[in-house]
Amino acid sequence: MGYGFATLFLFCFSLLPPAYLRYYPFRSVVGPRRRKELLLGHLGIFFLEFLLLAALFNWGALKLKSGMFQFLYLFCYLPYLLLLVLTIRPFWFCHLFVLGLQAIYMILIHTLSLEVFKLFLPDAWHMNRVLPYFVIYLFLFLLGMPLALQIMGRLFSPAQLTFPRSAFWPYLGPVPLLLCYYHANQGYFTLNPDELFQPALQIYTLIMLGILVLVGLFLVLSIQEGLQHMQKMIRLKEQNLHLQEQLNALNNYGVSLRKEQQEMAIIRHDSRHQLRLLAELAEKGEFDEAEKHLLELRKGVENK
Template sequence: MDNIFVTVCLFCFSLLPTAYLRYYPFRSIATLQQQRILLVGHLIIFLVEFVLVYALFCSGGVAFRGGVFQKLYFIGYWPHFLLLMFTIRPFWFRHLFVLGIQAIYMVFIHTVTLLLVKQLWPQNDFSGYQYFIFYLGLLLLSMPLMMWLLGNLFTREQLLKPQQTTSFWRYLGFVPLILAYYQGSLGYVELLQQVLNLSSINIYMLISRFILVLIGLCLVISVRSGFQQVRRMFRAKEHSMKMQEQLRAIHAYADALKEEQRKLAIIRHDTRHELRLLAELIENGHYDEAERQLLAMRKEVERQ
């Protein structure tokens, strides 16, 4: 009974780090209310699943063996995934992409854990809580690497403008999930649990899962580098538009200077003419006329 209790507890707890990993790329736009909903929701799901799974094993309704936990894991992570999908929305295809990458990661961790357990307890079909201890250890040790990989997958600008890349994610979102499902459905795990000495199959399965991880890694890096390139192109375009705006402002300023110079030239020409006329009036003794001319010039200056 204690073995079942500890194993079920570790099984349900193993779903929580993966739930946080799926949330991590969307953390930049999560509000405080959404964070509280996710925290409380995941804890409630953990408690409900623990009670239900433990009750199933204790009542004898489900056999306590490894194959059952694989099916339970497939069922158990969906409430966590749906909670995240409907709390932080409408990024449906992005959620599926992150789920697929995380599934590739979990398939690899599961394979490595299973091989380790089979090496340490070769006679046991299922080692109970020992498996989940190794599984959680590898999972938590590799979590920082996955957080670094997925942390900058989406920028805040991309998430705040989802309509700009919806068509892109509509086609790419399912790819990692399909790859993970294909690898997970090949039947290697059942073969390992049934046959004790299959070293060549072990190596082949480990290599195939490692290749799957490399494919997922390439997908994430391609998406990140692609969006970084697009972001650089947009920044270059914005810089070019600002430069064009500055050039238009400089041209407008130059045109205004030319217009002012033309007006100043006219004023200088008129002023020389009027001063010459005023000098002739004074030389000829027409002082009254010169005074009227000065008053007219003064009024003209005041109007300008």
């Protein structure tokens, strides 16, 4: 009984590190309140699923078989995924892309765990005792976690997540999951356990797994460079718009300056004409007419 409960506990606990790995690329856009909600939500799901599975195991509805855990995984992992996607939104296709990368990492750890399990604990393998597998899986997963966090953490910057959504995400987002689906359909996980000890099959599996991981890393690097290039283009566009505004302001200033110069030329021309007229009136001794003309000029200036 204790063996069964320990196996169920490790199975439920093994779902928490992948959930954190999937959350990590979006941490920059999550505030303290939502971070607390995610933490409490993940812990709540963990305890509820463990209690439910323990009750089903105690009643005899569940049997400790490897195939059973593969079946349970599809249902037990779904609440974690929905909690994260519905809390950190609307990055739907970004979530899908990160989920695919995380699945590649999990397939890597799962395959390595099986190889270690077969190599060092062949008796437990043939007896279908899955507790050692979960111990090995969690150890390898946590061992590679720092490197996985470093790769996933550099996937999105805060500016990249807050910029307008890129048009390529609906097409690129599902690609890692499609690769995982193709890898899972190679038949490795459905073979007879005894056949998995064949050296040729082991070498083939590791080669295919290495290709899958390299493709995942290539996708990460491509996304990083693409998003950085997009940021540079957006910054250049903003700088061009700013320069265009400055050029428009200079052009408007030049137009107003030319207009003022034209008005000043007209005023100078009129002033010379008025002065010549006043001089002629003064020479003729028509001072009253000159004074009257000066008053008219004054009124004209005041009206302007």
